[in-house]
Amino acid sequence: MKLTLKIWRQDGPTAEGAIHTYQLDDVSPDMSFLEMLDVLNEQLNAEGEEPIAFDSDCREGICGMCGLMINGDAHGPEVTTTCQLHMRSFSDGETITIEPWRSEAFPVLKDLVVDRSAFDRIIQQGGYISVNTGSAPEAHSVPVPRDDALRAFNVATCIGCGACVAACPNGSASLFMGAKITHLGELPQGQPERDSRVVNMVAQHDHEGFGGCTNIGACTAACPKEIPLDVISQLNKDLRTAIKHGH
Amino acid sequence: MKGARASRTTIALKLGMAISGILFLGFVLAHMYGNLKAFAGHDAFNEYAEHLREIGEPMLPHEGLLWILRVGLIGALVVHVYCAVVLWRRAARARGTKYVTKKQTGATRASLMMRWGGVTILLFLVWHLLNFTIGKVNVQGGATNDPYNLLVDSFEVWWLTLIYIVAMLALGAHLHHGIWSAAQTLGWTGTAAKRQRAKTVGFITALIVTVGFSLVPLGVLVGIIK
Secondary structure, three states: OOEEEEEEEOOOOOOOOEEEEEEEOOOOOOOEHHHHHHHHHHHHHHOOOOOOOOOOOOOOOOOOOOOOEEOOEEOOOOOOOHHHOEHHHOOOOOEEEEEOOOEOOEOEEEOOEEOOHHHHHHHHOOOOOOOOOOOOOOHHHOOOOHHHHHHHHHHOOOOOOOHHHHHOOOOOOHHHHHHHHHHHHOOHHHOOOHHHHHHHHHHHHHHHOOOOOOOOOHHHHHOOOOOOOHHHHHHHHHHHHHHHOOO | OOOOOHHHOHHHHHHHHHHHHHHHHHHHHHHHHHHHHHHHOHHHHHHHHHHHHHOOOOOOOOOHHHHHHHHHHHHHHHHHHHHHHHHHHHHHHHOOOOOOOOOOOOOOHHHHOHHHHHHHHHHHHHHHHHHHOOOOOOOOOOOOOOHHHHHHHHHOOHHHHHHHHHHHHHHHHHHHHHHHHHHHHOOOOOOHHHHHHHHHHHHHHHHHHHHHHHHHHHHHHHOOOO
């Protein structure tokens, strides 16, 4: 495959960035998207040009480290992570535009790499449960209904990649927060901190500069883990309940 | 977070929009019902308009209930517009640098039109009140003290009808996304089935409102109402 790549290049957090155009011949349709970028970087190295910086880690779709805006879709045209996207999803001679996630809360560090520690700070505000350390409690002492366990598990698959924020026209992280709120709120262990969790997480979300949700649904369409939109309903319901409880 | 208040969050603003929006929906449906009285003829329409002013008498003064509703609606409008402006500005800041290429995968057209569609409806509201309530302008130069005749005189003018129909399409699109969005904001759509139901209710209600309001001016235009 021959490809024309239009890639965002930016030297540092405060530097001006711009789209640069590269030609890449001999791309195998069996390559993953990141392998294609690896090949491009080898070519750039050989030419003495600075290679393109992009994030990746596990390259098997479970860590949430990689994430690129590819032709206007977060993680590209398939429902998967960028690392699990393959070049067979593109056609020979295609022009592919590659940009970093765009959010005021995710500043660009270099080229396609953004700083997603805003998500870590949201998690620090309530994406956990408090338990006493010591010997593990008897598992059967806290029964969890099957449907609740399934829902909690399904939304716990969120890998925090940030595609929801990148795809959202409002730059909102509501799907991410909704996944965490629903995950912990469905389980008995998540109940003691339920009200303070939602209030603190949403307050941190707003403080980081993410936008408000308008229920457009671009987030769930972009989510590689297919987190459904009803977690945002759960998030809203939990916040409304917290207001009722005087938080 | 120290001192975090649930009522100070973006979700609280969304709740404000949802609740004020539901009040508007109730008003719009009642208004549409009143408009359709035009098909019952001159006297039925004018009697209905007059009766609106007499509801609750003698417990309430003349136009008493109407003023209670007006104050409520103005309050809802202030809340709705205030929350919308704050959230709009927030969203603009949250995506300070735009994408070179961006697809709107997963988004309906109605959901992307909410803000400018809302501005369109607000402008129409001002125009509409000047036309029929505050200003009472009869563009054909006839009398303005007879609601039915004012309605017929107005919608015999093609460009007035056009403005009105465009506004009703904007209102329909706004409700199509707004109704289900309000349900989601209020936390009523916790499952895929409930979400689908809210979307269906939103679409059908939007269709009823747009068609219901458009019937009267179209009725005037084709001569059923005269």
